[in-house]
Amino acid sequence: MKLAIVGAGWAGMAAAVEAAGAGWDVTLFEATRTLGGRARALPAQRPDGVALTLDNGQHILIGAYAETLALMQRVGVSPSEALLCLPLALPYPDGTGLQTPRWATRWPAPLDAVAAIATARGWRWADRWALVRASLAWQRAGFSCAPHLTVDRLCAGLPQRVMDELIEPLCVSALNLPAAQASAQVFLCVMRDALFGAGYGGWAASSLLLPRTDLSALLPNAAAQWLRTHHNASTRLRLGARVLGLRPQAGGWQLQGSGWTERFDRVVWATAASPAAQAMRQAAHGTPTETSVLDEALNSWANTAEALNFTAITTVYAWAPGVRLSSPMLALRATPNAHAAPAQFVFDRGQLNPQDASAQGVLAFVISASEGERDELQARVLQQAAQQLGLHQLQALQTVVDKRATFACTPGLQRPSQAIAPGLWAAGDYVDGPYPATLEGAVRSGLAAARALETPPSSQR
Incomplete structure (x- = not known):
């Protein structure tokens, strides 16, 4: 079974490693000469x-x-x-701010975060306890809230110092939006995993x-070398190969580039949202009239992707x-x-x-x-x-x-689904999922797309 992955960013490389390990014949297309996409x-x-x-x-x-x-x-x-692993800390140049004390760095979550809050330099006790109470309230609510809430409305009862020195910096770094505009639900997902989740390899979940x-070197190049070493016979990495066309063909998909065409049984489209939407729109325009259901699916997905800010x-x-x-x-x-x-x-x-x-x-x-x-x-x-x-x-x-x-991770945002059409999936930090646009979100989407490949195409409608 032949699989094409279009885009060699972190999502595409994750999909390639997972699919190759599962036995797929993988061809990875990357328009540039460098791996990694927006993190390179x-x-x-x-x-x-x-x-x-x-x-x-x-x-x-x-x-x-x-x-x-x-x-x-x-x-x-x-x-x-x-x-470099650092305990949860947001220190300012003057030494104030949130910092996990050395004696609490090996405490299990959420005790390490509680210790950091309790010892935050420059904070009043009222500031500390207000944040602890809010965090416990979020936990009791299952880290869930009304979809229309913004982060600043979620945190309306917190002292201004807590907002200025913790919530706002965390929100803008994780969601790339100020608290007044960012989705409270997605922010809570990040807080849940960071403060109350399990870390990897003995690290605290909140470790920076x-x-x-x-x-x-951190991932894309190493992944490419791993593919060459372990799956060289069944994996091709084509740098500088821009995919110019996509169309359904005989139960699979045909990709077209400059001077070449090739049919694949499955496709994972792992580019950024805008070129992905453009490709789906062009594929829909090229779909014969007797496959109007497929045409509608491609256009619907493109509409959702194009609506993202x-x-x-x-x-x-x-x-x-x-x-x-x-x-x-x-x-x-x-x-x-x-x-x-x-x-x-x-x-x-x-x-x-x-x-x-x-x-x-x-x-x-x-x-x-x-x-x-x-x-x-x-x-x-x-x-x-x-x-x-x-x-x-x-x-x-x-x-x-x-x-x-x-x-823009705003309240109530509808994100494009992972499944686009039969035999065609999307991967990228923007596809539907619990995380904002992060490296973890990109990797998760790539792995999820590769793991969905064994699903019969009819169930992806």
């Missing part, structure tokens, strides 16, 4: 001429991302070596896992000789004028990878739900670094703006 390595150069590797966006994982961590382990990447290597993430990389933060990751304070301090977090890539001389002095500033032009955002971040970190000598290395980084 990016070559760069410091102002002093030293070459280095950045990423097309700074990412963070948590201990609850069991599917992603298990997949890394499966393809030969040791999570304990590739990721920061990549020590570039994102391509997207939000941007900007990562500003900056460098200065000898720069080192007090922690590998720091939260940055918002100001009354949000445009004056746009970044919510800063990462010290030199501390993340101390063996890499080129990474020393390199900082990554992350602006979730970013608005504005690249040069303007970069200038504001450098000014923010001077004001909040006392770093006046930083030089910009590279600023990456991903205008369609994540779908």
